[in-house]
Amino acid sequence: MDDVELAKRLAAGDHGAVDLLVDAHHASIFRFLRQLTRHVDDAEDLAQQTLMRALKGADRFDGRAGLRPWLLGIAFREFTKWRRKKLWLPLTIDRPNPGDDYERLLEADALLDALSRLPEGVRAAFLMHYVEGLSLREVGESLAIPEGTVKSRLHTARTQLSSMLEEEVPYAANPCKP
Amino acid sequence: MPQIPVNLNSAIETLKEEMPSEEARARASQALSTRRPRASWIPRLALVGGAIGVAMAIILWPRPTLGSPWSVAALQTANVPASHRIERSATGETLMEIWQEGGKMAMTAHDPKTRRVILLMRRNDKQHLSYFNFYPPRPKDRNPNATPAATKGRNDGRSRPYDAANFDLVKTLLDDKNVKVLDQRNVTTPEGERTYYKLRSTLAGHTLDVYAEPQTGRIRKIVSVPNGTIATIEYPATIDPAVFDVNVALASDAVTYDIDEETAQARRTLAAGLGSKGGVTLRLAAMDSSGSLWVLWTGATPEGNLSKPFKVTGVKLGKAYGLPALTTSWKKARVSLPAPGIGVRLGGMARPVLTKAPKTLDISIPTPSGYVLFRQIAYQRINLIYDLSEPMGWSKPDTGHAVRR
Numbered sequence: 001m002d003d004v005e006l007a008k009r010l011a012a013g014d015h016g017a018v019d020l021l022v023d024a025h026h027a028s029i030f031r032f033l034r035q036l037t038r039h040v041d042d043a044e045d046l047a048q049q050t051l052m053r054a055l056k057g058a059d060r061f062d063g064r065a066g067l068r069p070w071l072l073g074i075a076f077r078e079f080t081k082w083r084r085k086k087l088w089l090p091l092t093i094d095r096p097n098p099g100d101d102y103e104r105l106l107e108a109d110a111l112l113d114a115l116s117r118l119p120e121g122v123r124a125a126f127l128m129h130y131v132e133g134l135s136l137r138e139v140g141e142s143l144a145i146p147e148g149t150v151k152s153r154l155h156t157a158r159t160q161l162s163s164m165l166e167e168e169v170p171y172a173a174n175p176c177k178p
Numbered sequence: 179m180p181q182i183p184v185n186l187n188s189a190i191e192t193l194k195e196e197m198p199s200e201e202a203r204a205r206a207s208q209a210l211s212t213r214r215p216r217a218s219w220i221p222r223l224a225l226v227g228g229a230i231g232v233a234m235a236i237i238l239w240p241r242p243t244l245g246s247p248w249s250v251a252a253l254q255t256a257n258v259p260a261s262h263r264i265e266r267s268a269t270g271e272t273l274m275e276i277w278q279e280g281g282k283m284a285m286t287a288h289d290p291k292t293r294r295v296i297l298l299m300r301r302n303d304k305q306h307l308s309y310f311n312f313y314p315p316r317p318k319d320r321n322p323n324a325t326p327a328a329t330k331g332r333n334d335g336r337s338r339p340y341d342a343a344n345f346d347l348v349k350t351l352l353d354d355k356n357v358k359v360l361d362q363r364n365v366t367t368p369e370g371e372r373t374y375y376k377l378r379s380t381l382a383g384h385t386l387d388v389y390a391e392p393q394t395g396r397i398r399k400i401v402s403v404p405n406g407t408i409a410t411i412e413y414p415a416t417i418d419p420a421v422f423d424v425n426v427a428l429a430s431d432a433v434t435y436d437i438d439e440e441t442a443q444a445r446r447t448l449a450a451g452l453g454s455k456g457g458v459t460l461r462l463a464a465m466d467s468s469g470s471l472w473v474l475w476t477g478a479t480p481e482g483n484l485s486k487p488f489k490v491t492g493v494k495l496g497k498a499y500g501l502p503a504l505t506t507s508w509k510k511a512r513v514s515l516p517a518p519g520i521g522v523r524l525g526g527m528a529r530p531v532l533t534k535a536p537k538t539l540d541i542s543i544p545t546p547s548g549y550v551l552f553r554q555i556a557y558q559r560i561n562l563i564y565d566l567s568e569p570m571g572w573s574k575p576d577t578g579h580a581v582r583r
Contacts, residue, residue: 015211022207030198044202048209055210108192110184131193158186165184 003067010058021051028068028132029075035112035127036079036120046082050075065141069134073142076124083120114164118157121145125153126161201350208356246395248359248375251388254395256352260417263348268406276348282422302422321469322534325433329561347400347409351386354379365389369398433467435561443558445569448474449519456550458543461517461524463557464566465535471495472563474504474526474570478545482507484527489549491540496530515571524570528563 001009001020009017029050034043053074061070115123121143128134128142129150136154140147255261260279266272271293277284287297351357361376372389379386385403390396400409444462452460458477465471473488480486482505487498503514504526517524538556542549560566 018210019207022203022210026203026206027197030202031193031196034196034198035193040202044198044205047198047202048206051206051210104188104192107184108189111186111189111193127193130190133194161186165186 004061004063006067007058007061007063010055018055021054025068025071026051029071032072032127032132033075033079035115035131036076036123037082038112038116042082046075046078049078053078065138068132069128069138069142072128072132072134073144076143079124080120110165111161114161115157117164118160122153122157122160125150126157129154204354204356211356246373246390246392248357248362248377248388251373251375251390251395251397252352252357255348255390255397255411258396258413260414262412262414262417263409265347265407265409268408273407277417277421279417279422282417284422300422321530321532323465323469323531325467325469327467327561328434329565330434330436347386347402347407348397348411351377351379351388351400360385364392372398433559435467435559435565437561437565440558440560440565441569444560444566445519447558448517448524448569452555453552455552456545458545458550460541460543460552460555461520462526462566463539463541463555464560464563465531465557466528466563467559467561468530470528470530471535471539471557472500472526472528472560473541473543474524475543476520476522476524478543478550479508479523479525480505480527480544486544487527487529488544489542490529490531491542491551493535493539494532496532498527498529500527517571518569 006017006020010021026047030043030047033046033050034040037043037046050071054071057074061067115126118126124143125139128139129136134142136147136150139150143150145153261277263274263276263278264272265274272288274285274287281301283299283301285297285299286295288295356379358378359375360378361374363374365372365374367389369389371392373392373395375388375390377386377388378384387401387403388397389399391398396413397411399411401407402409444464448461452463454460454477458475460473460475462474463471471490482502484498484500484505487495489495502508504524508514508523514523516522535557538554540551540553541555542551
């Protein structure tokens with residue numbers, strides 16, 4: 001079933017279509033939001049809100065970009081609303097737990113730490129393109145920006161991340177592990 | 179402690195692998211299903227009728243007979259005054275044990291490979307929950323001062339407690355509002371007559387074989403079909419109060435760090451200091467469970483590149499590392515505040531201690547003009563430096579939330 005057909009069935013109240021929506025897209029939406037918010041609980045709440053908004057607005061999906069970019073765009077808007085409500089950035093971001101892949105997780109966490117210092121739009125473009133695998137055009141559709149702006153944001157992200165992650169060398173991003 | 183080189187591509191690959199829990203996915207599905215537009219009023223009436231039917235069954239027939247609906251069995255099991263549940267692997271190892279009586283709870287989870295306790299929770303009242311996490315050392319750790327660490331502390335109820343549903347097959351099943359009954363019949367088992375249900379649980383993510391008492395409806399056994407895990411439940415009349423005792427000695431080969439006590443001691447030490455000399459006040463010396471020594475002081479903030487690290491006489495140290503918040507680069511840190519009780523920012527860093535450390539150390543603190551020596555400093559043992567976030571000024575008391583610079 002293609003995205004337009006799925007959206008039509010969602011708008012029509014097809015119960016099976018809702019299950020398909022969750023099965024196909026919940027993981028991606030959650031991952032994107034978790035990496036933006038740095039907190040599992042908030043990401044879960046926002047992912048639910050995103051899907052509910054999508055369900056409500058399914059009749060407005062026009063298929064120009066795929067369903068995933070559309071959903072990630074909704075997710076990003078939910079994130080920015082959530083972010084504006086927060087007075088302070090919470091320190092209790094979820095940190096990796098000790099385990100077999102602890103070093104890999106710390107490395108990824110260091111990247112998220114560095115990303116969190118970038119503007120939200122740059123961060124979103126980076127996660128959408130490099131982690132979620134959206135094309136430049138899809139990122140642009142998702143964030144409602146021209147493709148050229150997407151390229152510029154990605155270039156900014158990579159430049160600043162390279163610099164920040166190099167500067168992190170004297171410091172451990174998360175020095176504590178068993 | 180080795181520094182972590184960050185390879186951007188490798189880090190991105192790790193981020194791609196992140197997935198939500200099955201529980202989260204099921205909650206999302208459930209949330210959407212309660213908001214689905216209904217095509218007609220007929221299904222709505224059927225639902226209302228069904229709900230009334232179940233309610234009447236419960237009111238009029240509190241002791242269901244053979245072949246009770248699954249919903250009644252779930253209700254009877256969820257509302258028992260006391261229960262004892264054990265979850266075992268397909269090969270018989272105990273994975274988890276839970277005792278519950280009213281608001282009290284005692285849960286112990288075991289690593290099936292090593293058999294040791296990896297998580298323990300006790301709730302004696304409705305507000306406090308003590309926990310115990312065990313972190314085994316990784317084979318690569320060679321630091322002679324590293325210890326297998328276990329932590330214990332109290333959850334004040336405002337933070338999210340450890341989710342027992344990660345271990346608890348029974349709770350997962352009872353919490354699932356989307357269970358589908360694939361089969362139901364009366365069976366005879368070695369344990370006696372039972373009502374058997376074959377269920378598909380979205381929260382558990384697979385099929386379960388459930389056996390309940392026909393007379394009371396209470397669940398006695400759940401078998402997870404894909405992996406063979408078996409949960410058994412008994413219903414004692416009373417439970418020995420000692421079962422819920424929070425003072426449990428475990429993991430004799432691990433150092434147990436009491437997070438609450440660590441934090442309180444650090445708060446006292448930071449405020450009082452460990453000595454002052456040459457304009458520098460030594461505030462804290464703490465060895466973490468990985469064998470790194472954290473030294474914090476006020477009066478001479480270290481350079482951001484840690485070009486002049488602290489020294490310890492007679493002990494081999496590794497390369498200094500730390501956090502920008504503790505250096506002249508504090509503006510780069512997301513959070514950096516004066517430490518409460520002191521009123522100024524802390525400076526400092528960590529260094530791995532590569533030879534066995536004595537109980538007291540002679541520590542030399544770097545200053546712009548040289549070093550200041552502090553002799554015979556007794557260091558505190560901690561689990562992680564992040565345990566001390568609040569007394570160090572990285573988070574608000576009791577909330578864990580950062581305060582903006």
